[in-house]
Structure formats: structure tokens, C-alpha cells
Amino acid sequence: MNITAAQVNELRKKTGAGMMDCKKALIEAEGDMGKAVEVLRKKGASVASKRAEKAANEGLVLTKVINDNKLGAIVEVNCETDFVANSTDFTGFAGEVIDTVVSKKPATVEELLKTDSIGEKLNEIVGKVGEKTEISRFKLEEATDGILVDYIHPGAKLGVLVKLDNVKENNNGLSEFGKDIAMQVAAMNPLCVRREEVTKETIDKEMEIYKAVAKKEGKPENILDKIAQGKLNKFYQENCLLEQAFIKDNSKTIANLLKEFNSSNGMDIKIDKFYRFHLGDENKSSESGSGTD
Numbered sequence: 191m192n193i194t195a196a197q198v199n200e201l202r203k204k205t206g207a208g209m210m211d212c213k214k215a216l217i218e219a220e221g222d223m224g225k226a227v228e229v230l231r232k233k234g235a236s237v238a239s240k241r242a243e244k245a246a247n248e249g250l251v252l253t254k255v256i257n258d259n260k261l262g263a264i265v266e267v268n269c270e271t272d273f274v275a276n277s278t279d280f281t282g283f284a285g286e287v288i289d290t291v292v293s294k295k296p297a298t299v300e301e302l303l304k305t306d307s308i309g310e311k312l313n314e315i316v317g318k319v320g321e322k323t324e325i326s327r328f329k330l331e332e333a334t335d336g337i338l339v340d341y342i343h344p345g346a347k348l349g350v351l352v353k354l355d356n357v358k359e360n361n362n363g364l365s366e367f368g369k370d371i372a373m374q375v376a377a378m379n380p381l382c383v384r385r386e387e388v389t390k391e392t393i394d395k396e397m398e399i400y401k402a403v404a405k406k407e408g409k410p411e412n413i414l415d416k417i418a419q420g421k422l423n424k425f426y427q428e429n430c431l432l433e434q435a436f437i438k439d440n441s442k443t444i445a446n447l448l449k450e451f452n453s454s455n456g457m458d459i460k461i462d463k464f465y466r467f468h469l470g471d472e473n474k475s476s477e478s479g480s481g482t483d
Contacts, residue, residue, distance in 0.1 A: 262338035339368030
């Protein structure tokens with residue numbers, strides 16, 4: 191069957207697929223444009239099936255904050271290579287994903303894939319780029335009594351979304367403070383906001399390790415607990431956001447920084463929680479705890 195260049199161009203505009211893929215799809219569909227679109231979609235699903243066992247550790251982390259910083263999201267969309275991650279097709283799809291998250295507010299990735307044809311568009315992208323592509327995670331957060339601040343590290347491999355609570359008035363100073371906190375989370379990778387949020391399981395494991403090391407070093411049995419407790423306090427200082435040294439001025443902690451900001455601005459804001467997505471993290475749980483200081 192004779193397929194014209196005009197038909198190929200029309201299908202390419204509709205789907206964004208390559209010229210040869212469009213021509214083959216039109217031949218298979220005997221010139222029927224609608225059927226050719228379905229052929230390309232099925233090709234995407236087929237590629238996805240073949241690439242299922244491949245590792246998709248490249249991609250992008252995106253954030254978006256809207257509605258006067260009251261609604262925000264962070265997403266991770268993955269592919270196999272950095273080349274594809276920087277392609278127009280992939281970045282455009284990732285942008286659609288985060289737009290859909292903030293506009294439709296799905297609860298899970300599965301629900302997201304069924305929203306606004308995101309699942310179909312995912313298959314189409316796989317067909318175009320020829321790599322495993324997946325939406326691995328997202329978080330959507332609303333701040334009814336506060337604001338959300340986001341930060342994307344250059345290269346879009348690492349992103350942070352921070353929620354500040356008890357905010358009565360948003361101003362430039364607060365935005366700058368929030369950005370400092372988000373950059374702190376990006377740089378220092380805290381486990382949580384405050385020490386009360388560290389799980390008992392984590393504490394017990396750390397204490398066990400500290401005591402075992404001290405015992406191996408020949409420390410007396412009766413002071414092992416005291417030694418371990420001292421090391422645990424160091425653990426808190428390194429892993430709890432409020433106790434970490436501020437990256438821009440290590441003479442003060444984040445708790446000091448927060449206190450100074452509140453005092454200078456007549457505020458009583460609190461750092462409620464954060465989400466930190468680093469591309470390809472094995473541990474996909476990156477939500478801090480929440481609570482009060």
C-alpha cells in the first residue's frame with residue numbers, strides 16, 4: 191500500500207513518534223489514521239513489557255507550588271538513561287505528570303495513571319524513547335495554616351518540598367527563610383525534623399551498635415549506656431533537621447535560625463515536615479515526621 195509523506199507527517203504531529211515508526215504503523219493500519227495511532231500505542235506497551243526488567247534509575251525530580259504557596263507537589267519520573275531524561279519528549283511528559291498531580295490530586299500512582307490519560311501517555315512515551323519509563327512516586331501537600339516552599343537542585347536529580355506551619359502572613363523574608371530550609375534538607379539529608387520523630391527501632395539499633403563498639407574498645411560495662419547515649423546525641427545532631435548546623439553558618443543550628451527569624455519578624459512559624467526526593471533512591475520513603483517544637 192502506498193503511504194504518502196503527508197500521512198506520515200500527520201501521524202507524527204498527532205503522536206510525536208518517529209517517521210519510520212509512523213510509516214510502519216500506517217502500513218499496518220492500511221492507511222487508517224485512527225488505527226495507526228492505536229498501533230503506536232500498542233508498540234509503547236510492547237516496549238514497556240520488554241523493558242520491564244531494566245533498571246530505570248535516571249530521570250527527573252520536579253516540584254510545583256501554587257495557590258499562594260498553599261498547594262504543592264513533588265514527583266519522580268524515571269527512565270533508563272540521562273540522554274532520554276533530557277529529551278523534549280520526556281521532560282514534556284514529566285511536566286504533564288506534575289501538572290496532573292496538583293490539578294487532580296490523585297491519592298496513589300495507580301490512581302494517577304488512570305487520570306487524564308497519563309497511563310496512555312506513558313505508553314506513548316515508552317514507544318517513542320524505547321526505554322523503560324515510570325512514575326515511581328509523588329507527594330501532594332496542602333498547607334491550610336502555612337506555606338509550602340520548594341527547591342530543585344541544578345540538574346533536577348534532587349528536589350525538596352518543605353511545609354512551614356502557623357504562618358499568618360507570607361512575605362519575601364519568609365520565602366527566603368523557607369528556601370534556606372529546603373536547601374538545608376537537600377544538602378544534609380536529615381531523617382526528620384525533630385528528635386521525637388526518630389523511631390524506637392532506629393534508636394535501639396543505634397544504641398546497640400554504639401555499645402558493641404565501646405565494649406570492643408575495652409570500655410567498662412557500667413559506662414556503656416552513658417557512652418552510647420552520648421553518641422546518640424551526636425546522631426540526633428547529624429540527622430534531625432532542627433539540630434543540624436546551618437550550612438550557611440555552622441555557628442548556629444536550624445533551631446537557632448528558626449528562633450532568630452521568628453523573633454526578628456514577630457512570628458511563631460514552625461517547620462512541620464519535608465519531602466526529599468533524590469533520583470533513584472533505594473529507600474523511596476522520604477517524608478519527614480510532623481509535630482510541634
